Amino acid sequence: MAFQRIRIPRQVANLVGPVVRHPILARRYVDTDEVSGQLQFEILKREGCVPSHRVLEVGCGCLNAGRHVIGYLAADNYVGIDPNDWLVQTAMGEPEVEQVVTTKRARFLHVDTFDASPLGLQFDYVLSHSVLSHAAHWQLDQFLEAVGNVLAPEGRILASIYLAEGNACGSAPAPNLEDSHDEAWVYPGISRFKLRTVLDAADRHGLTAVTVPEYTEFITATRPRECHDWMRFTRTAGE
Numbered sequence: 001m002a003f004q005r006i007r008i009p010r011q012v013a014n015l016v017g018p019v020v021r022h023p024i025l026a027r028r029y030v031d032t033d034e035v036s037g038q039l040q041f042e043i044l045k046r047e048g049c050v051p052s053h054r055v056l057e058v059g060c061g062c063l064n065a066g067r068h069v070i071g072y073l074a075a076d077n078y079v080g081i082d083p084n085d086w087l088v089q090t091a092m093g094e095p096e097v098e099q100v101v102t103t104k105r106a107r108f109l110h111v112d113t114f115d116a117s118p119l120g121l122q123f124d125y126v127l128s129h130s131v132l133s134h135a136a137h138w139q140l141d142q143f144l145e146a147v148g149n150v151l152a153p154e155g156r157i158l159a160s161i162y163l164a165e166g167n168a169c170g171s172a173p174a175p176n177l178e179d180s181h182d183e184a185w186v187y188p189g190i191s192r193f194k195l196r197t198v199l200d201a202a203d204r205h206g207l208t209a210v211t212v213p214e215y216t217e218f219i220t221a222t223r224p225r226e227c228h229d230w231m232r233f234t235r236t237a238g239e
């Protein structure tokens with residue numbers, strides 16, 4: 001309860017969260033919450049996701065979106081990836097989350113390579129909110145290669161990112177409109193990629209990328225601070 005009354009600095013949540021494992025600390029660490037998760041889930045449905053589809057969530061954190069997605073999907077159809085297993089474990093401490101994860105046999109991989117290929121599955125959707133927006137420059141290619149390898153032929157990758165160009169919903173452009181070229185994961189803090197950089201990276205991995213500004217508008221209508229750009233990646237025809 002005490003956690004709910006004070007605003008915990010994010011750096012403190014980052015240090016204490018893995019030990020204390022309280023949901024408030026986990027949400028402070030990921031800096032999102034269930035409302036954000038509900039909106040992400042809505043985007044997945046707008047993209048045509050139905051319960052029989054298989055979904056990979058990259059950077060599932062404390063299951064803000066995952067709890068809704070898992071509940072919606074048929075059993076065995078959700079896989080979450082997050083290197084910080086304490087976030088998933090903390091969410092599992094909430095009885096309703098534990099129940100839905102168990103009933104739907106959701107699976108988790110605690111890797112930092114974005115790689116779900118050891119499961120030998122293909123996914124109809126990959127959802128990744130607020131992961132590329134913190135990624136090192138080299139992680140963009142790593143992400144697209146890994147998730148591209150497990151994407152079903154007609155599958156879709158929905159990922160939020162901060163484009164260097166900024167957007168009309170409150171994301172300021174990078175000062176020089178350039179990639180931020182970060183060498184390591186940026187957290188807290190954000191990294192930026194030029195749209196051209198993302199399109200070229202997608203192309204290298206047999207994917208075609210488009211921006212989906214209506215999802216930025218949709219999210220910021222409720223969450224003005226979450227002004228990420230949203231991108232949809234699909235397999236390039238003939239690849």
Ligand SMILES: C[S@@+](CC[C@H](N)C(=O)[O-])C[C@H]1O[C@@H](n2cnc3c(N)ncnc32)[C@H](O)[C@@H]1O
Nearest residue numbers: 030032059060061064082083084112113129130
């Ligand atoms: C800003 S949080 C967003 C969490 C969640 N998507 C949400 O919206 O609540 C970023 C998440 O990315 C995870 N993360 C960090 N490095 C990662 C990696 N290499 N692969 C997958 N997830 C990663 C962090 O542990 C954290 O859960």
